[in-house]
Amino acid sequence: MPRRRSPPPPPVDIGDQGYVIEKIKTTEIKGGQVKLLVSWTGYEPDEDTWEPYENLKDGGEHVGRQFHLDNIRKPRDPKLSIWRISMFSYSRH
Numbered sequence: 001m002p003r004r005r006s007p008p009p010p011p012v013d014i015g016d017q018g019y020v021i022e023k024i025k026t027t028e029i030k031g032g033q034v035k036l037l038v039s040w041t042g043y044e045p046d047e048d049t050w051e052p053y054e055n056l057k058d059g060g061e062h063v064g065r066q067f068h069l070d071n072i073r074k075p076r077d078p079k080l081s082i083w084r085i086s087m088f089s090y091s092r093h
Contacts, residue, residue: 021060024067027074034077036064053077 020041025048027036035050056064061080068076 021056021063024063027067027071027076029075034075036067053080 022039022041025037025039027034028050029035030050033052035052036056037048038051038056039045039048053061053064064080068074068080
């Protein structure tokens with residue numbers, strides 16, 4: 001199987017492009033904007049890309065929210081509301 005060399009171009013729309021986020025590795029502030037280091041399914045680690053939150057579409061938003069729930073101290077884009085994932089999905093007795 002030939003190795004893919006080109007990282008996926010933004011914006012990432014997995015419904016149209018077929019690029020699937022494997023995981024978000026970390027976040028950093030780059031050029032005054034929060035960027036997420038995205039690992040892509042089917043691509044090598046050296047092909048990970050820094051993406052702004054706006055480029056995460058068709059399920060990528062959920063991956064971004066989950067990353068921040070798991071890594072609450074990492075820089076987060078203010079447009080990314082991590083609280084859209086229900087924190088109150090347990091039953092009280």
